[in-house]
Every structure is written in structure tokens, then in C-alpha cells.
Amino acid sequence: MEKVKPKKHLGQHFLTDLGIAEKIAKSLTGHQGIRKVLEIGPGMGVLTDFLLMQDWDLYLVDIDSESIRYLHKKYPDLGDKIIEADFLTGDFATVMQEPYAIVGNFPYNISSQIFFKVLEQRHQVTEVVCMLQKEVAQRIASPKGNKDYGILSVLLQAFYDIEYLFSVSPEVFNPPPKVNSGVIRLKRNEINKLDCDEKLFFRVVKQGFSTRRKTLRNCLKSMGLTESLNQDPIMDKRAEQLDVQEFVGLTKKLQESWNQ
Ligand SMILES: C[S@@+](CC[C@H](N)C(=O)[O-])C[C@H]1O[C@@H](n2cnc3c(N)ncnc32)[C@H](O)[C@@H]1O
Numbered sequence: 001m002e003k004v005k006p007k008k009h010l011g012q013h014f015l016t017d018l019g020i021a022e023k024i025a026k027s028l029t030g031h032q033g034i035r036k037v038l039e040i041g042p043g044m045g046v047l048t049d050f051l052l053m054q055d056w057d058l059y060l061v062d063i064d065s066e067s068i069r070y071l072h073k074k075y076p077d078l079g080d081k082i083i084e085a086d087f088l089t090g091d092f093a094t095v096m097q098e099p100y101a102i103v104g105n106f107p108y109n110i111s112s113q114i115f116f117k118v119l120e121q122r123h124q125v126t127e128v129v130c131m132l133q134k135e136v137a138q139r140i141a142s143p144k145g146n147k148d149y150g151i152l153s154v155l156l157q158a159f160y161d162i163e164y165l166f167s168v169s170p171e172v173f174n175p176p177p178k179v180n181s182g183v184i185r186l187k188r189n190e191i192n193k194l195d196c197d198e199k200l201f202f203r204v205v206k207q208g209f210s211t212r213r214k215t216l217r218n219c220l221k222s223m224g225l226t227e228s229l230n231q232d233p234i235m236d237k238r239a240e241q242l243d244v245q246e247f248v249g250l251t252k253k254l255q256e257s258w259n260q
Helices: 020-027 046-052 065-074 078-081 094-096 107-119 134-141 153-157 199-206 227-231 244-259
Strands: 036-040 057-062 083-085 100-105 125-131 161-168 181-188
Touching: 020 046, 036 046, 036 094, 036 161, 046 057, 046 100, 057 065, 057 078, 057 094, 065 078, 065 083, 078 083, 094 134, 094 153, 107 125, 107 134, 107 153, 125 134, 125 161, 134 161, 134 181, 153 161, 153 244, 199 244, 227 244
Parallel strands: 036 057, 036 100, 057 083, 100 125
Antiparallel strands: 125 181, 161 181
């Protein structure tokens, strides 16, 4: 079968090391008893081959029509489960219907956007195993106080337990990317709902990190801080010094101060 020509604008760096592909596929655990799996960006199916050796109900989504033609030839039995779509704009809540896990060697240029979409679908997405740019992987898994800790770390850590699994060097891809890669696993935690207004929590986290070097007092002032909240010692801190629970506490304080 003629191979897919790598397209830079689609982040196509095809993994050539079968051992690593197998290791990624085996990192999926079926957390919370889920068998339905969506692979984002299967390309030529290097991960897919190993996923199909396991007992998953597997769906594939790729934006590239050349990859899709290749996958249909390679896996004729998958039929409609091979989906040509943009994961970022497609309605996968409806396609998948039930809770599902995500796996993939993500297109690195859109990996943060993929995670914002995962957050929107957090009630349905039980697990994510993925390879992405090492720095982004580290940032997502990073604890508070670390220079890498940011918006995605807090938001994802609020709903998922995150593990950095292993690093992968550029030589095992065709063409090799300019950056190192990292594989992470996210397992949805048991907390169905945060103990605060979740929409406000998202706003507080995003606004809190809007200027990293500034205190929360400065970053959040456009949100209408009352005088008493303005005096609260937490406002002297910077966003990177707060973990998820502290952000939840801050969100509750903000809401209560508005209700007074
Ligand atoms: C890094 S490659 C990985 C390919 C293959 N899984 C491998 O490991 O060799 C990323 C894949 O994501 C696909 N892709 C890029 N943007 C996408 C999007 N928005 N939605 C779905 N797939 C996308 C690309 O076409 C490509 O096949």
C-alpha cells in the first residue's frame, strides 16, 4: 500500500518505532470499566495495530483524507468507525454516545486545543493516553509552584489524575519533529462536580494566569472584587502558587463576596 505523504500543517510525524507504539497502546487501562476508545490522528495506524490486538471498541478520527483512504484499505472491517473529521469541531459526544477513552499520538500544533475540548467533554471522557510535545506533557502533569504549572495543569488536574509516563526522542518519527515528546495518562477522578460554580472556576483560573508575574489581586480585579476579598491574604499570591483546592476555595470566596 502506498504510504501517506507527511503533511507538516497537519502535524504529521509518523511514529516508526513499533516498541514505543505498543507501549503507548498498552498504557490504556480501560479506567472505570470503559471499552469504547477514540483514537485521535491514527495516520497510518501504527498505534491502531496494537490497539486492535486488545479488546477495545475502537473508533478512529483523522482530518486527513489521504490517511482516511489508507485506513479504510488497511482495516476494511472498521467501516463507519473510521471517521474523517476535525476532532476540534466534530461532535464526538454524539458520535461516541457513551463514556469513552481517548488515545493518540496527537498533532502537536493543536494539543492544547484538544485538551480544552476534552475538558468540555469531561463527563464523557474517562481516560486519555497520548503523546505530545514533552514540554506540554510536563506542564499538564506539573504540580503547583513549578514554572511549567499553568491553566491547563489546574483545569485538567481538577478532573483527572495525571501521570507522566515516559519520554520519546525525535529520531523515532518520520519526519523527526524539532522537539522531544512525552507520553502522559489522565484518569478521570471520582469527583463528578467541583465544590464550587464550575463555570466561575474556569474563569478564575484563566484570569488568574492572565499575567503570570502579577498577584491574584491584580489579575482578578476586573472580576469585581469586594473590599474584604481584596484584603484577603490569598490575593497576595500568584496563580502558580495555588493548587486545585485552593482555586476552588478562591472561587467560593469570590461568589460569596458577590452575594453579601
Ligand atoms: C503526529 S501524527 C500521528 C500519526 C500516527 N498516529 C502515528 O503515530 O504515526 C498526527 C495525526 O493527527 C492527524 N490530525 C491533525 N489534525 C487533526 C485534527 N484536527 N483532527 C483529527 N486528526 C488530526 C494528522 O492527520 C495525523 O495523522
